[in-house]
Amino acid sequence: MSTFLVFVATSDGKIKRSSLEVLSHARSQAEKRGMLLAAAVVDTDATRYSDEIQSYGAKTIYAISNPVFKTHLNASLIQALSTIIETAKPSIFACASTEATKDVLGALGASFNAAVLPDVASFELTDNGVSALRPVMAAKVLSQNTATGDLILISVRSGSYDSAKSPVTAEVKNIGFQPSDFAAVLREILTSAGEKVDxxxxxxxxxxxxxxxxxxxxxxxxxxxxxxxxxxxxxxxxxxxxxxxxxxxxxxxxxxxxxxxxxxxxxxxxxxxxxxxxxxxxxxxxxxxxxxxxxxxxxxxxxxxxxxxxxxxxxxxxxxx
Structure with a gap:
């Protein structure tokens, strides 16, 4: 059985709404194609999100916990997701389109020589791969895009789908991870004055x-x-x-x-x-x-x-x- 892997992003101890939207749509697509829906979560204590993730239908959860993710440095996130992809061997990897994943998705695509469909408004699995609609020309036009290959990477615009629960009992797999040396180290994230809501x-x-x-x-x-x-x-x-x-x-x-x-x-x-x-x-x-x-x-x-x-x-x- 092939695997559909969704990266579930977190911030300040909570799962991002946009990730749950992607996970919900991925579940419906995986069910139609007879695929295993799995989730990847990376944080200082990744397993604390397991109950919520499985309530959205992920049957396997790959968790990497490490203090380095307190600052969510992209370099460490790329390394962690690479480790999970090598372990899970998915045919489809999806995540919400954010400032961070725009950087991460490109790096993963280059690392695994995979097809990349970034910042799509919608996607469907096909017999040969993935078909997606991507906003172009300031979102005035939707461009039809297709991708094929052993691994296809997708990022999805926030708000493209509704999130919906479908509880299952998931197997949680804790993955060992030791980050490599980084050329840059993020010491602290400063929010703008008055910025109370993401x-x-x-x-x-x-x-x-x-x-x-x-x-x-x-x-x-x-x-x-x-x-x-x-x-x-x-x-x-x-x-x-x-x-x-x-x-x-x-x-x-x-x-x-x-x-x-x-x-x-x-x-x-x-x-x-x-x-x-x-x-x-x-x-x-x-x-x-x-x-x-x-x-x-x-x-x-x-x-x-x-x-x-x-x-x-x-x-x-x-x-x-």
Whole structure:
């Protein structure tokens, strides 16, 4: 029986939502093709995630635990996943598309001389390999891609699939691992001031655009995000003004998000930005320009002055808490 291996990424003691989405879709594909669904997890104590992983259908869990993963240095992650792939010998390896896996997937592809399908929006197993749709041209076009070979590596955009549990009893295999010397060592990860929620994993995002324009506007964004328990995002235009850090940038040259609820505030809806948030389930747009392109994709739209609307909205939401 061939193996479908999914890398389950973790952060701050929790499994990333995007990894559970990939694992859920991989399960349905593995079942259709009679494949064994396995998971790879790498952390300081990888086995603590076993119960949750098996609740999503993985029948075998390959776990590597090592203190080096406290900082999740990509070089050590590449080595660990290489060790697991050599052990599990999968025909398909999939992971969520993140800043880290963009680096990792390429290195694994080169190491194993494997076909790579990066940053896909969807994929299906075929008789000969994998068929996938990949967003191109700022997500305005979906490109059909196919891959064949003994090993195919795939990374999947966040929000492409829903996560769904299907509990099984998994066999946990602890894999011995000793990292090699690294050319660089990551000592510490510093989060941006005020960054309380992981933007790429957030269920609710409040995003600011050029219309926010000043410190008063930024405070309104912060107040709304606080009452919603949301992560703060931003368009490239407002990031370039210095109001928000580059780590908050969403779009073609920033992060890709897929929250359940996305507030686009003072954002016109340029393709550069919408490429990073098009998979949001519900989009609420607030803009004084009734012809702004963002309203074409918004679930709900409100035309008006954000400086008047946001204080009222935030106050009403506080009353509901």
């Amino acid at each position: 933007l790429s994993e957030a269920q609710v995002v409040v995003a600011a655009g050029r219309g926010v324009k000043d410190e008063v506007g930024r405070k309104l964004i912060e107040d709304l995000s606080e009452v919603l328990g949301a992560a703060i995002g931003a368009s490239r235009a407002v990031v370039e003004t210095g109001l928000f850090p580059a780590t908050a940038q969403i779009g073609q040259t920033g992060k890709v998000v897929s929250p359940q609820l996305y507030f686009a505030i003072g954002i016109s809806g340029a393709v550069q930005h919408t490429a990073g948030m098009a998979n949001s389930k519900v989009i609420v747009a607030i803009n004084k320009d009734a012809d702004a392109p963002i309203f074409q994709m918004a679930t709900y739209g409100l035309v008006g002055d954000l400086f008047k609307i946001l204080p009222l909205l935030t106050e009403e939401l506080r009353k509901l808490k």
